[in-house]
Amino acid sequence: MKIGDLARRAGLSVHTLRYYERIGLLPRAERDGGGRRDYDAAILTWIGFLRRLKTTGMPLREMQRYAGLRRQGDGTGPERRALLEAHRETVRAQVEELQACLSVLDAKIESYRTADTAGKGTAP
Amino acid sequence: MKIGDLARRAGLSVHTLRYYERIGLLPRAERDGGGRRDYDAAILTWIGFLRRLKTTGMPLREMQRYAGLRRQGDGTGPERRALLEAHRETVRAQVEELQACLSVLDAKIESYRTADTAGKGTAP
DNA sequence: CTACGGGTTTGAGTGCGCTCCAGGTCAAGC
DNA sequence: GCTTGACCTGGAGCGCACTCAAACCCGTAG
Numbered sequence: 001m002k003i004g005d006l007a008r009r010a011g012l013s014v015h016t017l018r019y020y021e022r023i024g025l026l027p028r029a030e031r032d033g034g035g036r037r038d039y040d041a042a043i044l045t046w047i048g049f050l051r052r053l054k055t056t057g058m059p060l061r062e063m064q065r066y067a068g069l070r071r072q073g074d075g076t077g078p079e080r081r082a083l084l085e086a087h088r089e090t091v092r093a094q095v096e097e098l099q100a101c102l103s104v105l106d107a108k109i110e111s112y113r114t115a116d117t118a119g120k121g122t123a124p
Numbered sequence: 125m126k127i128g129d130l131a132r133r134a135g136l137s138v139h140t141l142r143y144y145e146r147i148g149l150l151p152r153a154e155r156d157g158g159g160r161r162d163y164d165a166a167i168l169t170w171i172g173f174l175r176r177l178k179t180t181g182m183p184l185r186e187m188q189r190y191a192g193l194r195r196q197g198d199g200t201g202p203e204r205r206a207l208l209e210a211h212r213e214t215v216r217a218q219v220e221e222l223q224a225c226l227s228v229l230d231a232k233i234e235s236y237r238t239a240d241t242a243g244k245g246t247a248p
Numbered sequence: 249c250t251a252c253g254g255g256t257t258t259g260a261g262t263g264c265g266c267t268c269c270a271g272g273t274c275a276a277g278c
Numbered sequence: 279g280c281t282t283g284a285c286c287t288g289g290a291g292c293g294c295a296c297t298c299a300a301a302c303c304c305g306t307a308g
Binding site: 049052055056077078080081084085087088091092094095097098099101102104105106108109112113115 | 173176179180201202204205208209211212215216218219221222223225226228229230232233236237239
């Protein structure tokens, strides 16, 4: 698979794919005769996982660390696991905070709703 | 209240407070004789709300829009409400996505756990 | 009186995560 | 043979949200 195809399938730009390779998030792709990257479809799984990490707010630095451990092989399992467990906790906290914010939003919207049906504005 | 006190109470830096005033997120604070900002404690409520918006991923641009509407007074209630309702939907989607990511993380961690108790590494 | 710990402004600098550009190579189609 | 389009590299540039620097002004304590 060429980088353009991968970009389409992964939902990232070719720029981003090359950038991720540069910084070590993606393994250096094999090249064809003309020096062009030629990807195995399996890379999509890894990219999908990276996306989960990014979605959950993990900075690239930490993804680099994880990717580095992964490159170093099986022995690093416990370390990778610890990294993910720590991250899981931050994501849990994040979800809780968002839910609290949602309640506040709901209340605020409700206050606009009642101010709307009644006559006068009340909410800040 | 002076800007330093407010910064401590609001959990923002004085730099950030001045920056927020510059870009219109905070109303221009009243000044004392020496030209220094002198805040009313009520501003904390507004800052708290801004923080909720920021926590939930609203870009400053949109907060500026909301703050602008607020400055324009009661007539803008419906518009502000619409803005918040739209934002609420994005936050809901965000929470759902995070929860999906959490399941993936859980699964991944579990796979490391079993690979840990068993002999050989399995997980990517 | 002077030193100090705040405060003021404008404008520049920072870190992150891309995003794009210049200048080039290569393979396929007309 | 020539054009087109996708790809290559190294490095510059961008948008966001701060963050800090320089040069200055106050008010109070010692």
